[in-house]
Amino acid sequence: MPLKILVTAKRVEDSESKIRANPAGTGIVLEGLKYKMNPFDEIGVEEALRLVAKHGGEVVVASIGSKDCHEQLRQALAMGATRAIWVNHAGPIDQLGVAGCLMKICEREKPNLAILGKQSIDDDQNQVGQYLAEWLGWSQATFASKEESLDSDAEKSKTPALKLTADGAWVTVVREVDGGLETLECKLPAVVTTDLRLNQPRFSKLPDIMKAKTKPLEELTPAALGVDVTPQLTVTSMKAPPARKAGIKVPDVAALVDKLKNEAKAI
């Protein structure tokens, strides 16, 4: 049975850019920032492409944002996604708005699987996947990982880590939990969110970047989807963490123990 997989490609600040809070404390300084696709989403796109390479089907990539996020959609298309859905929304949006839009898209597209990054590296909320599964009433597996290492042969041969049962009705997901791995079997359709060690995403070949330019990119709006994306979360203040104080050298172990005990009160 050919698969249909929905993946996401959020545009986030590149963690190698210098991130600073703006003087008003309302957000970050945007000038001179570089952007990229949320790395967890990239892992999701990769996993979806591997599954489709094995089982057949199509990968649909969605992103919510201003026209700037075309860059991330095109990147996913260059990696191999079939088509893109752009929810045109320039203003602020919170996890409820994002999950709402994705729910409507899932209802329209009816994918077998929605693979999302477990969180985006800008605000690290880690909520959208869970909301989405709940609202759709689908099964969910968060923090998908795999037993094999990223240096394993399975990884090198680009074998998907998510395993479908022979009848195509269930997916087996290995997930990272404290102290080990847990294996879940989820009935499809399901929402899976990706952890860091699920796979090593491919990078696009240059000719594929050119081909991606002509792949279909559909424009939607929250209104057209019938979703009110007014944020229910407001940022009241944002500031840089306090600068770390310079360390001190202690003369010997006894002094260290004394300081840990009496000054830091750590032991």
Place this chain on the structure above:
Amino acid sequence: MAITSTSPSFMSQLCFGTIEEDLLLPYPSMGEAEQETMRGVISSLESLLKPKEKDFREWDAKGELPPAFIEELKGMGLFSLVIPEAFGGMGLSATAYSRTLQEIAKYDASVAVTVGAHSSIGMRGLLLFGTDEQKQRWLPKLATGEMIAAFCLTEPGAGSDAASIKSTAVRDGNDWLLTGNKLWITNGGIADFFTVFAKTGGQADRGNITAFVVTKDLPGVSIGPHEDKMGIRASSTTTVHFDNVRVPAANVLGEVGKGFKVAMKILNSGRGGLGGGAVGGMKKIIALATKQAKERVQFGKPIADFGLIKQKLGHMVVDCYATESAVNVLNHFVDAGHQDYAVEAAITKVFGSEALWRTVDEGLQIAAGNGFMREFPYERTLRDARINRIYEGTNDILRLFIALTAMNEVGSQLKELGDSLKGLFDNPIKGFGVLSDYARRRASLVTTYVKRDKATFTKLHPALSKQQVVFEELTRDLATAVDRVLRKHGKNIIGKQFASRRLADIMIELFVLACTLSRVSTAVANKGAAQVTKELEIAEVLTGRVRRRVRRHMSMIDDNDDELIKSLADHALDAERYSWDNV
């Protein structure tokens, strides 16, 4: 007024004192769609190349890119950059191609040279002069990297004097029999497609050269061992030998006997790529040296706090910005279909390669002891940078080319003037017309009372009015100097290399300044002066630097030690050593 195929050369006009500002303003920028594509390309290249810094160091030491990595480059599509989409390539514009090479050069120059030698020169002849049939035959394979291309002009006895090559091709029925030895061929060891230049009119017929496509499968083609080089060590450089190779007539590129033009056209259009590589190298070193300067603590503070370190970094930034501006303008000329850009291309190559050298040298100086250690990338980048002043036309030859070519039109007007004076009594009216036209141009140079056309910028942003005045003054100085030098030396200017070099240096400074002013002006117009304060500072610094340098060159046109210097050189040449040892 847009650039067309008949647009004049900016520098030829500047030699008359004419500022063809429409060639430079507004400063070109990539379209939105192309920028989006380029961001994709850049991020993909980062994924491919950034994790390989350690490998690059190792491959530099070994002096070879491993075959598996060449395969990775092919898989990535890096040999398809400039090939039209119809032939399976990416069809990048000159601007986008140059930007791509810049990005590669940020990681490793050997890789940039491997990709660049293929696209900029190796198969450029096929792109520029190939018939549809020839393109159909080879471009698809060149795009996938199934064939890698190399450019074979240089020979043991023919470097800068390319017309003195000894390789020959003799017609034999439907074929040519090609024999000769080529030296220092980039990609020689990995190429399957060679653009080869050989004499086709016998040894005595100096100018009769023809370009051929020779594929490696033809019997009689052999490749020498890897050369052990100072820099770009991991790129393949070899000799290539042709021993009575039977080359079908269908492999001739362009016209028989017109190969010298083919070679020059290829080298010309390759220079934007080289400039892009230079910018990439500079950006890499600026990123490294700024971090190093902040981390390295001496005398209780980061060395970044010291004036002499800041002085280096400030100049590095100005050099990089200026080079990038010239490279972008040049590539825009190519993309817009301008034909007469050989001087500007040569200027960009000379300035870019020297700015890169200064930048890497000063960057290494900031890192000092660390800079000298192989563990850090400075010394490799320095070794890699050096070749840029040598290959694709040495900067010395290019300086003469710049001066003589740019002055050519002024020279021919002077000649016309001479001819018309001769015939003045035969046809007084015609003679008078030529004389008065030139007289007006000439008079306008020495006095400000005579109005000239296009003697000023009219479209530069007023925020640059001070810089504009300086540029216009220096332009008049250039035109005066060209006139004076040509009158003084006439045809003999060809032998007056000291004088030509001075004019070339003035021209180089002025073209780069013009491109930079155009860029800053357009930035101010688009974003407002408050957003581009640093760019305005760059314009100010560069203008001051150019003004001082040009004034110095100008003063030395008459007041110089040229004859003494020559005399000392002759003395050393005669003795073949330094003669004043004190022991």
